[in-house]
Amino acid sequence: MYKIYGGAGSAGxxxxxxxxxxxxxxxxxxxxxxxxxxxxxxxxINPYGRVPTLxxxxxxxxxxxxxxxxxxxRHPEAGLxxxxxxxxxxxxxxxxxxxxxxxxxxxxxxxxxxRCTTVASQxxxxxxxxxxxxxxxxxxIDEALAATGTHFLxxxxxxxxxYLAMLATWYEPLDALASEFPNIERNCDAVRRHPAIxxxxxxxxxxx
Ligand SMILES: N[C@@H](CCC(=O)N[C@@H](CS)C(=O)NCC(=O)O)C(=O)O
Numbered sequence: 001m002y003k004i005y006g007g008a009g010s011a012g013x014x015x016x017x018x019x020x021x022x023x024x025x026x027x028x029x030x031x032x033x034x035x036x037x038x039x040x041x042x043x044x045i046n047p048y049g050r051v052p053t054l055x056x057x058x059x060x061x062x063x064x065x066x067x068x069x070x071x072x073x074r075h076p077e078a079g080l081x082x083x084x085x086x087x088x089x090x091x092x093x094x095x096x097x098x099x100x101x102x103x104x105x106x107x108x109x110x111x112x113x114x115r116c117t118t119v120a121s122q123x124x125x126x127x128x129x130x131x132x133x134x135x136x137x138x139x140x141i142d143e144a145l146a147a148t149g150t151h152f153l154x155x156x157x158x159x160x161x162x163y164l165a166m167l168a169t170w171y172e173p174l175d176a177l178a179s180e181f182p183n184i185e186r187n188c189d190a191v192r193r194h195p196a197i198x199x200x201x202x203x204x205x206x207x208x
Pocket of ligand 1: 065
């Protein structure tokens with residue numbers, strides 16, 4: 001039995017979507033990001049004090065993309081990860097990691113620029129630079145999706161598509177997504193045709 005600690009609009013959405021796609025039983029524990037994530041009990045399972053955290057048979061792990069990939073591997077029947085020896089595995093790993101360590105990271109820098117400097121007056125510039133880097137990363141993804149078709153791996157939805165659909169909900173301004181990145185928008189629309197994914201991604205945003 002899985003237990004996932006997350007919050008509406010948070011990075012816990014993608015792992016929760018994977019659990020739903022796999023059709024497995026899990027318990028969802030809502031973490032109040034106004035402070036609960038810094039409580040000693042929570043820090044004991046996630047010392048960095050972030051959501052999500054996944055607990056499997058009493059053992060905790062953090063980092064949403066790693067959680068998604070692990071769950072997809074544990075539940076191959078969901079068809080969300082190519083096999084280890086499949087030719088698509090390289091692209092699958094590449095995009096999953098790019099989304100979390102580049103796009104997500106720049107988005108978080110934009111949300112919390114004050115964490116990237118000890119000089120308060122620099123925060124605005126840092127947020128602006130982060131926004132530029134988000135645009136660049138999104139541009140690279142949009143171009144790749146133009147070449148592959150709907151999804152990162154062609155016609156089959158996999159973990160990075162779900163992860164991108166989650167990050168897209170954080171994009172600002174959200175109503176510009178379709179015109180700026182039409183291939184990302186097309187991918188997200190396709191991913192959100194899964195009712196449980198659409199429900200989870202529609203829950204009110206906790207702004208990253
Ligand atoms: N790379 C981490 C980032 C997790 C993260 O920053 N989560 C946010 C919510 S989306 C959080 O916990 N924010 C609380 C804080 O930073 O204080 C992951 O994807 O798991």
